[in-house]
Amino acid sequence: MKISLDWLSEYFDADIPASQIIQALERIGLMVEGREEKEGDVILEIETYSNRPDTLGHLGMARELAAALGLSLKERRWPLSELSTRTADLVDVQIWDDNLCPRYCGALVKGVKVGPSPAWLRKRIESMGLNSINNVVDITNYVLFSTSQPIHAFDLGKVGGAKVIIRRAKKGERLLCLDGTDLTLAPDMLVIADETKPIALAGVIGGQESAVTETTTDVFIESATFDPVSVRKTRKAVGLQTDASYRFERGADIGFAPQAAVMAASLLTAFGGRVCEVPVDVCPLPLKKKGVVLRHRRITDLLGVEVDPDFIQRTFRALGFDIESKQPGIWQVRVPTWRVDIEREADLIEEAARFFGYDNIPAVVPPLQVVDPIPDKIRQTSRQIRPLLFHYGFNEVIDFSFSDAERESLWTTGLEPIEIRNPISIRTSLLRTTLLGGLVETAAWNRNRGLDAIQIFEIGKVYFREEQGFKERLSLGMLSTGMRDEPHWRTGRREADFYALKGTCEALLRQLRYEPFSFERADRPFFEPGSCLALALKEDKLGCLGRVAERIRAALDLKQPVWAAEIDLDLLFGKQPRPFAYQPVAKYPSIIRDVSLLVPRDVAYQDIRQAVEKLRLPILEDVRLIDRYSGESVPQDRISLLFRFVYRHLRKTLLAEEVERAEQQILSQLKRNFGVQLREGGQIDNRTGKN
Amino acid sequence: MKTLESRIGALKTKFDESLAGATDAGALEELRNEFLSRKRGRVTLLFEELKSLPPEEKRSFGRLVNELKAHVQKNLAVSLKGSIRIKSGAKGKLTVIEDDADRDQVDLTLPGETLPWGAPHPVMLFLEEIERIFETMGFSVAEGPEIETDYYNFEALNFPPHHPARDDWDTLYLGENLLLRTHTSPMQVRVMEKHKPPIRIIVPGKVYRREAIDPTHLPMFYQVEGLLVDEGVTFAHLKGTLDLFLKRLLGDKIGTRFRPSFFPFTEPSAEVDISCLICSGRDQACPVCGGTGWKELLGAGMINPQVLKNVNIDPERYSGWAFGLGIERAAMFCYQIADMRTFYENDLRFTRQFFLK
Secondary structure, three states: OOEOOOOOOHHHHOOOOHHHHHHHHOOOOEEEEEEEEEEOOOEEEEEEOOHHHOOOOOHHHHHHHHHHHOOOOOOOOOOEEEEEEHHHHEEEEEEEOOOOOOEEEEEEEEOOOOOOOOOOHHHHHOOOOOOOOOOHHHHHHHHHHHOOOEEEEEEEOOOOOEEEEEEEEEOOOEEEOOOEEEOOOOOOOEEEEEEOOOOEEEEOOOEEEOOOOOOOOOOOEEEEEEEEHHHHHHHHOOOOOOOHHHOOEEEEOOOOHHHHHHHHHHHHHHHHHHHEEOOOEEOOOOOOOOOOEEEHHHHHHHHOOOOHHHHHHHHHOOOOOOEEEOOEEEEEEEEOOOOOOOOOOHHOOOOHHHHHHHHHOOOOOOOOOOOOOOOOOOHHHHHHHHHHHHHHHEEEOOOOOOEEEHHHHHHOOOOOOOOOOOOOOOOOOOOOOOOHHHHHHHHHHHHOOOEEEEEEEEEEEEEEEEEOOOEEEEEEEEEEEEEEEOOOOOOEEEEEOOHHHHHHHHHHHHOOOOOOOOEEEOOOOOOOEEEEEEEEEEOOOEEEEEEEEEHHHHOOOOOOOOEEEEEHHHHHHHOOOOOOOOOOOOOOOOEEEEEEEEOOOOHHHHHHHHHHOOOOOOEEEEEEEEEEEEOOOOOOOOEEEEEEEEEEEOOOOOOOHHHHHHHHHHHHHHHHOOOOOOOOOOOOOOOOOOH | OOOHHHHHHHHHHHHHHHHHHOOOHHHHHHHHHHHOOOOOHHHHHHHHHHHHHHHHHHHHHHHHHHHHHHHHHHHHHHHHHHHHHHHOOOOOOOOOOOOOHHHHHOOOOOOOOOOOOOOOOOHHHHHHHHHHHHHHHOOOEEOOEEEEEHHHHOOOOOOOOOOOOHHHOOEEEEEEEEEOOOOOOHHHHHHHHHOOOOOEEEEEEEEOOOOOEOEEEEEEEEEEEEEEEEOOOOOOHHHHHHHHHHHHHOOOOOOEEEEEEOOOOOOEEEHHHHHOOOOOOOOOOOOOOOOOEEEEEEEEEEOHHHHHOOOOOOOOOEEEEEEEEEHHHHHHHHHHOOOOHHHHOOOOHHHHHHHOO
């Protein structure tokens, strides 16, 4: 809201320095956001609040200032030069919908000479950033910016049948607005109509046909109160925001409507206007002043400091409230009609605090107290993942949750994306259904800036539409491309690859005890065919990993191979992790056997492993693949896998025969199932140098 | 295991005796094989035996076995050289002594081996700092949904339908009553519906606004909500807590200013500014505070009794306060980051720096 200090001074007897005004306003929360000097005047841009329409005019600001500084407001008088004709005899005002229009006042001014505004009026209008149009229009704006009550001027000669009817629009009715917009009206819109047609859209904008022009002589001033919700809906529907609608949708002062009409009429008398007697005031519903009880104890309890009761009474009176002490410490407060924000005691306490000054309230740390924690299991678990990923060299990134149709069709998740109804741009018109898209884009961004080692992850929501409604799920996305770290004289160049990423996934699940998990070959459009594994825990698919499809890399101009994985954390955390139980450390030595196996190429490692596990050998503590070889000494259709078997008995030292028996079981199982043979004539390295 | 020790002693005696009896290089070579053969040497077998010992014993017996090995190697070498010298002509195989001499020539200034490390995102890092501060004051941390209903995002927070106050929270709508939460405040309602006072909780999370992207505005950003509900909670407590929090987060030198504001769900409401540490209000062109000396950082207030009623908490008995803080804005102030978009470009040269602080 623009406030001219020169204009504001109309309300005070004494001159108040600008600095004092600014300081006082800011103390009560009316922050000065801009300041401009113009023709000896200072124009302030003041931040106002949506619950305080009364501050959208100089009068309201003056009230606040007066209360803050302990000054009194200067009464302004609006003398009329009156005709003996009664307004009601010349204009017929009817309210047909008193819910949407609780009060309609009108003044008829005859013989007005429409012309340019005098200098003082032009200055006022221009100080608000508007262009002066003519004396009548400028006066309506002057009243609006003075009092925050919007008014409108009709050329009575153009109001058919001199009837002013406040009614809902009929279907298909049209209105050519002052700004040139041709509107088709809907039945839920309130209009001002003459005997045949709408002449203004109530509270929003006037019509061109009934507008005041140079030839106008009889001006009908409208000063009304319209239902805020109706004005808001209408102005949204027609897409017009005006100074009037801005105030009406926040709530106009129903008590002030007649005065605003009188004020405008009085100003028009300077241009030859003569005002008809008894302005129209149609107010079908009785006006009630709201009463609210205020307890002194309650103020102290909420603010944490005792405010002097005299100060409270003084402040409320200065703000135009009636305040009466019913009994010690309890007041009956009557709320002025312009304070549409005051409904309850809490609203009054806020006023007391505002004028008492937040600076005068002490800062006290609340006493320490034992409070039951409110646990959030998903959050706690997802926070455990992050340090593990940092450990594996993955950097955390956060991407916007938005997506668009083009990107979604590139990622092809098969999920139905959720649309944003009012997106700010096409690029942000959907919500993402995967984290992987953003990760690939981030990889491309970093690659384009010369980064070699790109290992990134994001923990965040993905969103999609299902039959039952909208879903948001917590997801983990990981991506690895280029080098895994900088080249080093000892480690050489370690490049990102599938197994490095898979290992990170496995480590995560193991460390969080989500076991046993397994991988299955899968096909996802995001990944290169044949490069993708689905991750499963028990029967449920939790995610997948693989090599990012060529077409996606091409779309982002990423030349190097990229590996990525995505895991549904909501699904994962919904599973019960293996319970943690302490295991006593084994006292007896283990026996380690490294065994080279010739395995047909079409047999998967995971199958071999599962076959061994299925034997449930009690002394087999661990199996791990420690080497993999194919070459001259290995038949073409086979591959040599070097397994390390660790045997241990928990209660005694193992005998060689026991290990050999277990070993034979394993070998015969693998031979039977997969045709696996021992390499080099059945040599078993027992790591002693003996065969 | 006394036996192992005595066996080692016995072996040493046996070696010494055999060595004394060895007369030529061939005998020495035989002796070397007997003790040091890589497959069946007596010392080699002892090493194998060591493997099955518990670690503590391994160490002490390992030393004994190593001593034995060194003894054997040394004496064989000396005798071999001697035998060559004394009995010229005999073809003796020179035992190669594993020489540690070049250990002294290793360049210790070569760079050490490090593991690659991953870094958290700066927003998360900053958020964790905030969480830690509140956790020390007995607050829990919980998150809530990003897709919200109109009820939780607005109505329960005392925004009547069609109220212009809603315009201050430019909303992205997904459906008739569904939207992307514009603030973390819906969790106030969700938490208070489920839990009885006393409540102390903070709620971090993403929030969304219908804003075009520019250096100081994003359509998605992080907020953290704070909520305290109990008997006897006052505005003074709100001031005290936020003052302490901001000093712990940004340093003791920071000044705070509370000024009246309006939020439908708090009353009285306040905006909290922090003093500008860059110019202290002296620079009219200060990019941080614009010369006012203050930077707006968060919104706060006493919970509106209507909100308490909406969740069936008796406002005559309980009171509470809430605040909401924009994380990026605070981090920008803290680290002097000029452009908010930097956070979501995810340039690793940017994000990885903050881990070092």
